[in-house]
Amino acid sequence: MRALSRRSARERESLFLVEGPQAVHEVVFHRCDVVKDLYIDAEAASRHTAVLEVARAGGVSIHEVSQEVLAAMCDTKVPQGILAVCRPIDIDLDTVLAAHPKLLLVLTNVRDPGNAGTVIRGADAAGADAVLVSDSSVDIYNPKVVRSTAGSLFHLPIVVGVPIPVLLDRVGHAGLTLLAADGSGESQLADVDLAGPHAWVMGNEAWGLESGVREACDSAVRVPIYGKAESLNLAMAATICLYASAYVQRADPISG
Amino acid sequence: MRALSRRSARERESLFLVEGPQAVHEVVFHRCDVVKDLYIDAEAASRHTAVLEVARAGGVSIHEVSQEVLAAMCDTKVPQGILAVCRPIDIDLDTVLAAHPKLLLVLTNVRDPGNAGTVIRGADAAGADAVLVSDSSVDIYNPKVVRSTAGSLFHLPIVVGVPIPVLLDRVGHAGLTLLAADGSGESQLADVDLAGPHAWVMGNEAWGLESGVREACDSAVRVPIYGKAESLNLAMAATICLYASAYVQRADPISG
Numbered sequence: 001m002r003a004l005s006r007r008s009a010r011e012r013e014s015l016f017l018v019e020g021p022q023a024v025h026e027v028v029f030h031r032c033d034v035v036k037d038l039y040i041d042a043e044a045a046s047r048h049t050a051v052l053e054v055a056r057a058g059g060v061s062i063h064e065v066s067q068e069v070l071a072a073m074c075d076t077k078v079p080q081g082i083l084a085v086c087r088p089i090d091i092d093l094d095t096v097l098a099a100h101p102k103l104l105l106v107l108t109n110v111r112d113p114g115n116a117g118t119v120i121r122g123a124d125a126a127g128a129d130a131v132l133v134s135d136s137s138v139d140i141y142n143p144k145v146v147r148s149t150a151g152s153l154f155h156l157p158i159v160v161g162v163p164i165p166v167l168l169d170r171v172g173h174a175g176l177t178l179l180a181a182d183g184s185g186e187s188q189l190a191d192v193d194l195a196g197p198h199a200w201v202m203g204n205e206a207w208g209l210e211s212g213v214r215e216a217c218d219s220a221v222r223v224p225i226y227g228k229a230e231s232l233n234l235a236m237a238a239t240i241c242l243y244a245s246a247y248v249q250r251a252d253p254i255s256g
Numbered sequence: 257m258r259a260l261s262r263r264s265a266r267e268r269e270s271l272f273l274v275e276g277p278q279a280v281h282e283v284v285f286h287r288c289d290v291v292k293d294l295y296i297d298a299e300a301a302s303r304h305t306a307v308l309e310v311a312r313a314g315g316v317s318i319h320e321v322s323q324e325v326l327a328a329m330c331d332t333k334v335p336q337g338i339l340a341v342c343r344p345i346d347i348d349l350d351t352v353l354a355a356h357p358k359l360l361l362v363l364t365n366v367r368d369p370g371n372a373g374t375v376i377r378g379a380d381a382a383g384a385d386a387v388l389v390s391d392s393s394v395d396i397y398n399p400k401v402v403r404s405t406a407g408s409l410f411h412l413p414i415v416v417g418v419p420i421p422v423l424l425d426r427v428g429h430a431g432l433t434l435l436a437a438d439g440s441g442e443s444q445l446a447d448v449d450l451a452g453p454h455a456w457v458m459g460n461e462a463w464g465l466e467s468g469v470r471e472a473c474d475s476a477v478r479v480p481i482y483g484k485a486e487s488l489n490l491a492m493a494a495t496i497c498l499y500a501s502a503y504v505q506r507a508d509p510i511s512g
Contacts, residue, residue, distance in 0.1 A: 030484070122492055127482025155484035190503065226383025226502050228286070228411035236378055236495045239488070243496055246482050247446065 001085070005075040007139045016141035018084040019076050025051050026151030027084055032058035037085040041067045044081025051082075060084075075143035088141065089153065090160045093132065093167070097174040101129035103245050104176060104199035105238065108134040108164045108213055115205050116140065117148025118235040124152035126242035127250075131156065132171070132199075134164040168216045171199050178217040180209055181241055183231050185220030189241065192221050194248040200241050205234045257341070261331040263395045272397035274340040275330050281307050282407030283340055288314035293341040297323045300337025307338075316340075331399035344397065345409065346416045349388065349423070353430040357385035359501050360432060360455035361494065364390040364420045364469055371461050372396065373404025374491040380408035382498035383506075387412065388427070388455075390420040424472045427455050434473040436465055437497055439487050441476030445497065448477050450504040456497050461490045 003009035004017045015036065018027050021044070027035055028051050038055050045052065045064060055062060065073075073083055096104075105123045110116045116138045123131050133140055140146075140160055146153055162170075172178055177198040201217055203209035214220050223232055223240050232240070259265035260273045271292065274283050277300070283291055284307050294311050301308065301320060311318060321329075329339055352360075361379045366372045372394045379387050389396055396402075396416055402409055418426075428434055433454040457473055459465035470476050479488055479496050488496070 118489065118492070121485055122488065124483040125479075125481050125485040125488050125492075150486065150489075152483075152485050223381075223499075224502075225381050226506065227380040227408070229377055229381040229408050230406065232378065232381050232495070233374065233406075235492060236374070236381075239492045239496060240499050243479075246480075250482065 001073040002075070004085070005143050007142065010139070010141050014088060015085050016088065016146070017075065017143055018086055018146055019074050019143060020080045020147070021048060021082055023146060023151055024082045024084045027086060027154045028055050028058070028060070030151075030154040031089055032060065034087045034089050035060045035084050036087060037061045037063060039063050039065050039070060039073060039083045039085075041065060041070050041081040043067075048082060076147070090140070090158050093159045093162055093170055096130045096132070096157050096159055097170065099129065100197070101176070102197045102249055103128045103242070104130055104132060104171060105242065106132045106134070106164075106167055106171065106199050106201040107137050108201065108209070109204040110137045110202065110234065112205055113138050113142045113144035114148045115234050117145045117150075117153075119202065119238045120145075120149045120158070121152040122235060122239035123242055124155045126239065126246045128156060128242055130159060132159040132162065132167050134167055135161050136164065164213060165216070168201070168213070172218075179241075180214045180217035180220040181223070181237055182209055182214060182220040183222055185222035187219050187221045189221055189223050189244055192219065194245045198245065200238065200245070202234060202238050257329040258331070260341070261399050263398065266395065266397050270344060271341050272344065272402070273329075273331065273399055274342055274402055275399060276336045276403070277304060277338055279402060279407055280338045280340045283342060283410045284311050284314070284316070286407075286410040287345055288316065290343045290345050291316045291340050292343060293317045293319060295319050295321050295326055295329060295339045295341075297321060297326050297337040299323075304338060346396070346414050349415045349418055349426055352386045352388070352413050352415055353426065355385065356453070357432070358453045358505055359384045359498070360386055360388060360427060361498065362388045362390070362420075362423055362427065362455050362457045363393050364457065364465070365460040366393045366458065366490065368461055369394050369398045369400035370404045371490050373401045373406075373409075375458065375494045376401075376405045376414070377408040378491060378495035379498055380411045382495065382502045384412060384498055386415060388415045388418065388423050390423055391417050392420065420469055421472070424457070424469070435497075436470045436473035436476040437479070437493055438465055438470060438476040439478055441478035443475050443477045445477055445479050445500055448475065450501045454501065456494065456501070458490060458494050
């Protein structure tokens with residue numbers, strides 16, 4: 001079980017771990033169809049009755065185990081008495097594009113699990129239609145990614161494993177404008193038309209987007225820096241861009 | 257020296273550590289007046305000639321030391337050959353308010369060093385006039401805070417050590433509207449008048465603002481959640497609020 005904290009084991013078994021009350025609550029309430037087993041200790045079982053009820057109704061196998069067994073199964077240092085073993089939640093790019101998305105987030109070469117998770121959480125909060133994670137990025141089933149999405153991994157469609165050139169080509173052909181988020185982009189966020197369907201393309205936390213990716217996009221957009229900071233971090237930049245899109249698309253502009 | 261990674265030692269000595277090329281570059285170029293000593297190894301000295309030149313011109317004592325000595329002095333596991341010992345950079349609340357600020361960030365009970373640093377970086381990027389850190393928050397001279405500001409600690413005025421009731425009272429009397437950032441706030445970000453001078457008040461990353469603080473503010477404002485996420489994290493919420501203010505105050509609204 002513990003081996004599932006390694007990517008190779010997750011891929012071989014086609015299973016991943018969801019640890020802790022909040023994440024397990026979210027997967028059980030939003031994607032009970034992917035939950036295979038739920039492991040819980042006696043203390044947690046007495047506290048999380050609603051989760052157990054929904055899981056049982058959804059056909060999940062529930063196993064009451066000791067704290068020690070649970071601790072040995074977990075990636076986290078402080079397991080909180082509850083853990084789910086789940087099947088992959090990612091879906092086909094075709095399915096995402098068939099739903100006529102208006103706002104997508106594309107991640108390429110994002111390597112830090114905490115950043116990837118936080119960005120997925122931001123995309124969820126901003127109401128993005130899906131997140132597309134290219135095959136050169138961190139594994140979204142990494143326990144650190146799962147934790148840092150704070151449940152958002154189970155709230156919106158996620159596509160994984162598609163090479164970035166294919167992602168950009170398919171999304172562009174589906175009629176979405178490709179906006180490269182880039183600190184040195186030629187357009188400023190406030191000057192970009194965000195009303196139509198579009199995808200934000202975000203690159204590596206340290207070195208940004210590769211030039212080939214930037215060139216494959218329709219424009220490169222920068223978040224304005226009003227102070228002396230050199231840049232924003234990936235999660236902040238992504239969230240600002242996605243919220244800017246949400247405000248405009250939902251006809252809910254920020255105004256004085 | 258290494259003791260400076262503990263708050264008690266920093267306060268006793270009135271000194272703190274700035275580690276690594278980026279942070280040292282920023283303090284030397286923006287606040288050379290507070291740099292007391294600069295420690296550098298031979299390899300770093302050959303790469304960071306501009307920093308050394310500015311530091312020397314600013315009267316900083318420069319010490320060339322071995323990699324081993326530097327590693328022993330540092331809080332980070334991977335020291336990158338350069339470290340500065342600095343005097344506190346915080347300034348008086350009076351000085352901040354005398355400059356007629358239009359946009360302030362007030363932090364209360366923010367405990368995680370990484371969050372505090374990231375929020376200060378966001379405030380810098382959004383062009384806030386100052387950050388006021390109440391006495392119940394993490395020490396801004398904690399090495400993890402310094403690192404995670406990515407240099408922003410030296411870019412804008414920071415006030416520390418003032419109790420939150422005094423901060424709110426003084427900022428309110430200076431004519432700034434106090435906006436409590438609160439996930440269950442009665443106003444939505446897009447409906448708040450952000451044109452006039454105001455201060456965003458942000459609370460603890462887990463439990464938000466204390467009710468007394470929220471009540472002392474003029475209104476409680478929520479960032480809209482368009483998807484299914486329960487909330488945004490502190491740094492994302494702060495950055496969205498501050499950018500919303502910056503757009504309006506700089507007459508640079510996001511628009512389709």
